[in-house]
Amino acid sequence: MTAHRLTTGHVSALLLLPEALDTAPAQAADRSLPGGWTLEAALDTKEAADLEITTGAAAVTIEQDTVRLRLPAAVAASDTLAYATYTATERIRQQQHKVTVHATALIAPDGQVVLLIGAKGAGKTSTAIALAARGWTHAGDDLVVLGEWGNGGLAVWPGKPTAAIRDPTRPLAPKLRHLLEPFATGPASLARVVRVAVHPALAQASMTPAVPLSVNERLRLHEMLARYISGLPTPVTGVSGVPYGPVWPLDTPDLASWRSHLITALAGCRFDYLYAPDPETAADLLTKEGTT
Incomplete structure (x- = not known):
């Protein structure tokens, strides 16, 4: 060895x-x-x-x-x-x-982080690219490291620095990977969490407070925070053929308790649900409201 x-x-x-x-x-x-x-x-x-x-x-x-x-x-x-x-x-x-989460993060012009969460295909990446065009800084697409500062405040460490983006003129072609620029060079304080839903069927853009968090929202956050500790994204047999693998024995009661504490801390941030018909509209609304 x-x-x-x-x-x-x-x-x-x-x-x-x-x-x-x-x-x-x-x-x-x-x-x-x-x-x-x-x-x-x-x-x-x-x-x-x-x-x-x-x-x-x-x-x-x-x-x-x-x-x-x-x-x-x-x-x-x-x-x-x-x-x-x-x-x-x-x-x-x-x-x-610290914990790995399925999310996209950006640093607003005031230096604080907005965390975009949502299901696959919800519009996180496209909204992030529209925000970067408005002067925001990428801090990770799809995968981000969320955690606590030494003083107990929440922070985001830079996540995955690339994004897979589909060419709208070739909707069936594989997504092309792009390097995200400008990109964060270090952690920054988390100020706001936004669950994003971008879809052309949504006639109007809206921003709805999510706090107090519903039971369903707490369950979704629990799954998001526990995803990597269970190893579910990474079958130990590789990705060829039919992936399978055991649940990894990485978790402990102390870590599970800390994740519950983190959900409570997230509920202390500004936490909203954003609905918009397109990424540009979503970015306009986020830019207008910033991190306050």
């Missing part, structure tokens, strides 16, 4: 890999993950490993504080290595009061 210092998702981990494992495909996936995915040689290996990768039948176990991933050999040598190890470091993130 060879020891490496892995940095991804704004945390660092000591990673043990099989000798001569090709990590080039994983390193090529760094722009698909918040905080990138980089390896450096580990000079001091006296500490216990945070992650250990072996090859064989897919399995996930935890021994002491070491997450052990057994991946099929072809999977370990593919870009799935980046996604699997990112998911494994979610345990470290949540111990540091």
Whole structure:
């Protein structure tokens, strides 16, 4: 085994890999993950490993504080290595009061973050691009790291720096990946959460307060905050064929309790539901109201 210092998702981990494992495909996936995915040689290996990768039948176990991933050999040598190890470091993130969420974030001209949440296809990315054209700064598309400052305030760390955007003139063509610019260089305070729904069937734009949060909204937030700790986005068998995999044993009662605390903190932010017929209208309404 060879020891490496892995940095991804704004945390660092000591990673043990099989000798001569090709990590080039994983390193090529760094722009698909918040905080990138980089390896450096580990000079001091006296500490216990945070992650250990072996090859064989897919399995996930935890021994002491070491997450052990057994991946099929072809999977370990593919870009799935980046996604699997990112998911494994979610345990470290949540111990540091950070969590990976399915969301898009932007920094408003006043320096504070607006977090756009919503189902796949709700219009988060297109609204974000329209806001960037109005002077806002991208802080992550689709994947963002949300957490707490040392003083207990909420913050967003830069998320995935690329976005998949469909050419409207070729609706059946694969989405093209674009580098988001300008992009945040560090964390910023979270001021506002907006659940977005953009669809041409919506005749008028509106902004409706979501607080006090409904039971359904709390359940949706719970799923959003728990998604990566359960490992559901990353089958340890890779993505070819039929993905499957066990629920990862990464969670603890303390982490679950902290996520419940985070939902309460999110309810303390301005939290709205935004409905608009198109991204430009949504961006106009957000620009008008800002982060207040």
